[in-house]
Amino acid sequence: MRRKLVIGNWKMNGNRAANSALLSGIVAGLSDFGAECAVCVPAPYLAQCQAELQGTPVAWGGQDVSVHASGAYTGEVSAGMLVDFAARYVLCGHSERRAYHKESSELVAHKTVAALAAGLTPVVCVGETPAQREAGETEAAICGQLQAVLDLISDDDVARIVVAYEPVWAIGTGKTATPQIAQDAHSFLRARLAQKNATAAAGVQILYGGSMKPDNARELMAQADIDGGLIGGAALKAGDFLGIIQAV
Numbered sequence: 001m002r003r004k005l006v007i008g009n010w011k012m013n014g015n016r017a018a019n020s021a022l023l024s025g026i027v028a029g030l031s032d033f034g035a036e037c038a039v040c041v042p043a044p045y046l047a048q049c050q051a052e053l054q055g056t057p058v059a060w061g062g063q064d065v066s067v068h069a070s071g072a073y074t075g076e077v078s079a080g081m082l083v084d085f086a087a088r089y090v091l092c093g094h095s096e097r098r099a100y101h102k103e104s105s106e107l108v109a110h111k112t113v114a115a116l117a118a119g120l121t122p123v124v125c126v127g128e129t130p131a132q133r134e135a136g137e138t139e140a141a142i143c144g145q146l147q148a149v150l151d152l153i154s155d156d157d158v159a160r161i162v163v164a165y166e167p168v169w170a171i172g173t174g175k176t177a178t179p180q181i182a183q184d185a186h187s188f189l190r191a192r193l194a195q196k197n198a199t200a201a202a203g204v205q206i207l208y209g210g211s212m213k214p215d216n217a218r219e220l221m222a223q224a225d226i227d228g229g230l231i232g233g234a235a236l237k238a239g240d241f242l243g244i245i246q247a248v
């Protein structure tokens with residue numbers, strides 16, 4: 001039985017005061033909803049998360065990770081540094097990094113390996129662009145993105161990743177994938193995972209991301225292969241984020 005997981009991706013938002021208010025609002029509103037929950041924050045705020053979330057049910061993580069362990073890589077953050085601040089998760093290959101930083105699926109796969117090697121749980125993000133969807137290339141696109149990761153990790157490590165399906169056309173647009181569109185993509189991704197490790201694939205949490213809100217979360221998360229959400233805009237308000245966790 002897979003537990004539901006709701007992760008807030010703050011993207012490049014926040015400041016110390018606003019973060020404190022948001023984190024304490026989330027912690028205060030959480031009761032025993034039965035879902036796992038985490039926030040992925042800009043690297044400078046990992047220390048704040050560690051200070052303010054330690055001992056609460058809310059985990060934290062980074063939004064990106066270097067493939068390198070250390071050295072002359074100005075601006076990069078290593079997996080070891082994330083671990084140093086007790087991060088549990090790291091996003092790998094978010095569509096904004098693929099688009100604005102030209103991250104290839106091969107690079108994302110190496111980042112996933114670096115995260116696993118440090119003991120982090122990589123959240124491998126995949127999703128088709130609007131043009132790919134219109135061209136009927138959704139499955140080819142997300143299959144290629146996932147396969148690059150599966151080619152590089154061991155069979156056993158399939159059990160240690162989280163996958164997030166985030167159709168690019170649904171991110172920050174208010175256009176949510178219908179539960180059926182999302183379910184189809186999720187079951188397709190799980191089948192690909194199963195080709196590498198069938199037992200592990202049954203346990204992998206596959207999150208949906210893209211304009212998830214309290215009022216559409218319940219229907220999405222009721223789908224057989226949707227195991228939670230990766231939330232952008234709605235993760236910046238405690239009430240909305242809690243509303244999504246409650247929908248589980």
Ligand SMILES: O=C(CO)COP(=O)(O)O
Nearest residue numbers: 009171172210211232233
């Ligand atoms: O990109 C996302 C989460 O990683 C989704 O963002 P929105 O929830 O703002 O659409």
